[in-house]
Amino acid sequence: xxxxxxxxxxxxxxxxxxxxxxxxxxxxxxxxxxxxxxxxxxxxxxxxxxxxxxxxxxxxxxxxxxxxxxxxxxxxxxxxxxxxxxxxxxxxxxxxxxxxxxxxxxxxxxxxxxxxxxxxxxxxxxxxxxxxxxxxxxxxxxxxxxxxxxxxxxxxxxxxxxxxxxxxxxxxxxxxxxxxxxxxxxxxxxxxxxxxxxxxxxxxxxxxxxxxxxxxxxxxxxxxxxxxxxxxxxxxxxxxx
Numbered sequence: 543x544x545x546x547x548x549x550x551x552x553x554x555x556x557x558x559x560x561x562x563x564x565x566x567x568x569x570x571x572x573x574x575x576x577x578x579x580x581x582x583x584x585x586x587x588x589x590x591x592x593x594x595x596x597x598x599x600x601x602x603x604x605x606x607x608x609x610x611x612x613x614x615x616x617x618x619x620x621x622x623x624x625x626x627x628x629x630x631x632x633x634x635x636x637x638x639x640x641x642x643x644x645x646x647x648x649x650x651x652x653x654x655x656x657x658x659x660x661x662x663x664x665x666x667x668x669x670x671x672x673x674x675x676x677x678x679x680x681x682x683x684x685x686x687x688x689x690x691x692x693x694x695x696x697x698x699x700x701x702x703x704x705x706x707x708x709x710x711x712x713x714x715x716x717x718x719x720x721x722x723x724x725x726x727x728x729x730x731x732x733x734x735x736x737x738x739x740x741x742x743x744x745x746x747x748x749x750x751x752x753x754x755x756x757x758x759x760x761x762x763x764x765x766x767x768x769x770x771x772x773x774x775x776x777x778x779x780x781x782x783x
Contacts, residue, residue, distance in 0.1 A: 560584055562619045565609065567696055568596050570620075576744060581614040589621065593703075604632040605703070608730060623699055625659075625730020633663070633727060641722065642666045644675050649732065650687045654694040660686055661728035662711075667720040674719050681718065685711050695731065702726050 557577050562584075564573045573596050578584055589609045593602040606629060609621040637643050644664040651657055662682050670678075689707065690698065701707040708724040715721045 558617075560614070560617055560619055562589065562611070563621060564596050565621050565623045565696075567623060567699065573621075576619070581617070581619075584611045584614050584619045587611050588624065593626070602703075604629050623696065625728065626699065626702065626726075627730070628663075628725060628727040633725075636663075636665050636723060636725070640669060642668075642670050642675055644679050644682075645727075646679050646683055647728075648683060648687075650690045652690050652695045652698060653692055656695040657732045658690065658695065658698070659728065659730055659732055660690070660726065662686060663725045663727045664715065664721055665723045665725075667722045670719050677718055678715055678721070681715060682711055682724070685714060699729065702729055 557579050559575050559577055560581065561572055562574050562576055563570050573591070576584065587610070589611070591607055591609070593605040593607050594600050596607065606627045608624045608627070610624050611619040612622045613620045642665070644666070645661065647659065647661045649657055649659050664678055664682060666675075666678075686707075689701075693701070698707070708726065712721055712724045715724065
């Protein structure tokens with residue numbers, strides 16, 4: 543009779559709750575929590591969230607922010623901003639008949655050395671010919687590159703979110719052709735590859751995280767108070783399944 547090989551039990555790694563803080567640009571306040579195995583599973587991971595959830599300002603709901611956890615201190619993940627993006631729904635609403643949409647995409651370095659992908663988008667008040675559209679595009683690119691060269695990355699983000707940058711560009715473009723709006727549909731540092739995989743981290747709002755913790759504690763308490771006979775019955779049922 544062949545002896546049965548012993549079944550090796552797999553060790554289940556217990557997960558922990560880690561708080562995630564916003565970058566200093568947004569006050570460094572708590573923006574949510576994440577349920578992972580260890581602090582090492584946090585560092586280097588990316589988080590995408592709506593700007594309105596960070597600022598509590600519904601006027602910012604058309605902007606998506608991408609963050610990266612750059613360090614973990616005392617069980618709290620500290621983040622840095624990687625970029626911002628306009629939501630697709632807003633872009634579709636801006637485009638109407640009788641207007642010309644002008645887009646561009648290029649990379650350039652900021653004053654502090656970050657290589658940034660910038661995607662400006664212009665909407666004219668009326669249709670314009672190809673030569674005028676080309677002039678508007680080239681002027682926008684020139685102005686943005688000049689601003690990038692003398693401004694740090696975080697300050698550029700601040701100027702984009704406050705619309706200070708877009709307003710300055712619009713004033714210059716109106717001398718060429720009337721422009722209805724100037725938007726930055728994407729402004730982000732080029733992907734940074736490191737030892738940690740480029741993976742998205744699930745960000746759970748504080749209230750939802752507290753509810754999950756309470757539910758887990760209640761379930762754990764039920765298992766502790768369970769009678770040995772009941773535990774044995776459940777174990778037998780699981781084997782049959």
